[in-house]
Amino acid sequence: MTETAQTISDRIHQMLDDLTRAERQLALSVLENYPASGLGPLAMLARDAEVSVPTVARMVQKLGYKGYPEFQAGLREELKARGKTPIAKHDTWAEAAPSGHILNRFTEAVIDNIRLTLGQIDPASFDQACALIADEAHHLYIVGGRITHTLAEYLFLHMQVIRPDVTHVQSTSNTWPHYLLNAKEGDVFVIFDVRRYENNTLKLAELAHARGARIILMTDQWRSPVHQLATVCLSNRIVVPSAWDSATTIMLLLETMISAVQTLNWSQTKARIEELEDMFDQTKLFRKFT
Template identity: 65%
Template sequence: MTETSETIAERLQHAFDSLTRAERQLTDSLLQNYPVSGLSSITRVAQNAEVSTPTVVRMVQKLGFSGFPAFQAALRDELEAKISDPISKRNTWADNAPEAHILNRFTDAVIGNIRQTLTQIDLETFERCCALLADPARRVYVVGGRITRSLAEHFFLHMQVLRADVTHIQSISNAWPHYLLDVKAGDVVVIFDVRRYENSTLKLAEMARERGAQIVLFTDQWRSPVHELADCTFSGRIVVPSAWDSSVTLMLLLETVIADVQERTWDVTRDRMEALEEMFDRTRFFRKFT
């Protein structure tokens, strides 16, 4: 094994784009309860990730290890270093509920999702994405799918206040080709796509790319096929103890992007917000408490 100060988790994150779909699935499984998740037998590690044992062998070799035993030895070294410091057991999130209660189990999962998602964010990509979205010379188009349309609407509503030339593309596939007529080279198309990935969304991305648009993708940890076409990808963990996936990490990411774009466009955004508030006052859209 090559000497390096990187943890195995960091190696997995840096190698993620070059991994196969099965290897990405294995990576996600290993990072869920890292580093303990990698200390079982190779058969159990493969079963937990629902991949084959040869997949495990190939991936640890890609990370620079001679084989699975060397991989586990490095994990044990990390674990030993980790537990050498005092560790305090956290309290349950809801004090009046048992630790196994859904409130606590769900919260644990969401916080774990956020923590793991943030460790995988590339700051250079984040800055580049926000610069694209703040550029007044580029029009911005936003589209979501069956489940992610609510995220797309939330993003659109805020971006529309921050800057001009923001369009919400309707999610129905027989409507979005009309929007592509106006997409020009350099424009930005923001796409929300999580499992089960939608074929129409991929086709939209392909056609937008053909017209020279740059694509910003918000997706899950396994990454939508649109990732291959995207200039910037934000991957958020979505698994929670529920039949439904969680949108919390994606909401965190998109609201952070909104906050950054606001700072970049503030001179213009302030005037737009003041004009909008004046319109609200004239229409008495909201109640005022004095």
């Protein structure tokens, strides 16, 4: 299995509507603790999902596998891909790199990521995430990690303009208790967590969830462990011919989300923008050519 291939989770989501009741129950059980749920014996998976062993065998075949061992091998490959370091990712691409120029190869990979991501995102879930972010009755917290803090800052900067009561939670865990102290039931946390998932991010999500906060997770195709706590999980394809993963697809979703939230809150947002522009004029922050 290559990193750009569909994950088993992708396949399950795509075929949910075509499964029998028992198979759907099994599929949801697999997704609940994915991918660990499928790594044990077949009988254990059937027992945990409260379905029969033949039901497991049938669904595995519907997913395109000859049997349960092949299905498990696919899960193990995904686990290996999750934990790859930058050097390992670079070597994977370098070994099978086509002869085309990097500009073309990289662009093709990004376009493929966008196409696959948009093909699997549920519009209703995306709309739900936008509505939660736009809800001014609850405080909005935005959290990034070691690399994704730049994406968090980008979203935070725009949300500061669009709505009040927005906090950018810094990515150092020793400051988190100060932020969480003010978190209330119903507040919203937008959390960014991509592969090489950070233990601190999971701990913050657990603490926020325990306080009754709702979590919107921006993650990759393998899904951060935070997804088990998330109200909405938006998975993005991130693989490109590089030692580093790509943030292009996540940025596309963010900019679309910013546009959607701005529209939902336009009357308030317009007034805030006008007030902000007046401040810019007073401070002469920007040059004017007229």
